[in-house]
Amino acid sequence: xxxxxxxxxxxxxxxxxxxxxxxxxxxxxxxxxxxxxxxxxxxxxxxxxxxxxxxxxxxxxxxxxxxxxxxxxxxxxxxxxxxxxxxxxxxxxxxxxxxxxxxxxxxxxxxxxxx
Amino acid sequence: xxxxxxxxxxxxxxxxxxxxxxxxxxxxxxxxxxxxxxxxxxxxxxxxxxxxxxxxxxxxxxxxxxxxxxxxxxxxxxxxxxxxxxxxxxxxxxxxxxxxxxxxxxxxxxxxxx
Numbered sequence: 001x002x003x004x005x006x007x008x009x010x011x012x013x014x015x016x017x018x019x020x021x022x023x024x025x026x027x028x029x030x031x032x033x034x035x036x037x038x039x040x041x042x043x044x045x046x047x048x049x050x051x052x053x054x055x056x057x058x059x060x061x062x063x064x065x066x067x068x069x070x071x072x073x074x075x076x077x078x079x080x081x082x083x084x085x086x087x088x089x090x091x092x093x094x095x096x097x098x099x100x101x102x103x104x105x106x107x108x109x110x111x112x113x114x115x
Numbered sequence: 116x117x118x119x120x121x122x123x124x125x126x127x128x129x130x131x132x133x134x135x136x137x138x139x140x141x142x143x144x145x146x147x148x149x150x151x152x153x154x155x156x157x158x159x160x161x162x163x164x165x166x167x168x169x170x171x172x173x174x175x176x177x178x179x180x181x182x183x184x185x186x187x188x189x190x191x192x193x194x195x196x197x198x199x200x201x202x203x204x205x206x207x208x209x210x211x212x213x214x215x216x217x218x219x220x221x222x223x224x225x226x227x228x229x
Contacts, residue, residue, distance in 0.1 A: 032214065032215050034217055036220075041222075042222060042223075043119070043206055043208075043220030043221050043222045043223055044158075044206070044208075044218075044220040045220070046217040046218070046219070049215060049217055051214075051215035052215075090158065094214075094215075096214055096215075100170060100171065101146050101148075101163060101165065101170070101210070101214075102160060102163065102171055103148070103160065103218065104160065105150075105157065105158040105160075106157070107157040108157060108158070
């Protein structure tokens with residue numbers, strides 16, 4: 001069965017500093033990995049995904065994530081945080097080959113960027 | 116495209132009543148998902164459809180929950196009878212056919228059962 005772990009409930013960073021939101025996953029096959037962001041009273045918005053190829057993927061709003069197969073991780077990063085990045089971030093995994101389209105989400109990490 | 120459209124945005128109902136949540140996916144998308152979000156359990160996949168056919172309903176909590184997709188442009192999720200523990204935000208999402216395709220989420224329906 002596939003699973004996703006986001007070990008931090010909350011991440012606090014100062015504006016202008018780099019940020020990292022952690023994600024580890026477990027699948028029996030090959031993973032498709034996603035990051036989504038949720039603002040208050042809104043649905044989830046897609047940020048970026050890893051399907052295959054380059055381990056470093058770039059997405060919306062200056063975010064990027066690095067796929068690390070040996071560590072089964074897919075951490076979300078941004079070189080310089082903005083106050084407007086404050087939101088709830090979800091990592092998700094789809095098990096290619098065994099899980100069909102079943103996409104499992106992590107518990108979410110709340111990012112707070114202080115001015 | 117207007118995106119995934121869910122209605123109503125908010126629903127307050129009394130315990131024991133039937134609740135119907137509605138979803139219109141993005142035109143051309145082949146997959147439709149229903150998720151439930153709560154503080155305690157996070158985001159749970161309830162059921163998903165491919166080309167209007169239910170593929171995996173293992174996340175549906177119990178028989179009180181049912182979901183249908185009568186055509187490519189509409190799905191509903193029903194709870195009958197509703198209970199206070201069903202209170203949550205219910206999201207509908209859709210995606211295209213590709214295995215690596217991302218999902219597009221609606222704004223959700225906040226359900227409160229009193």
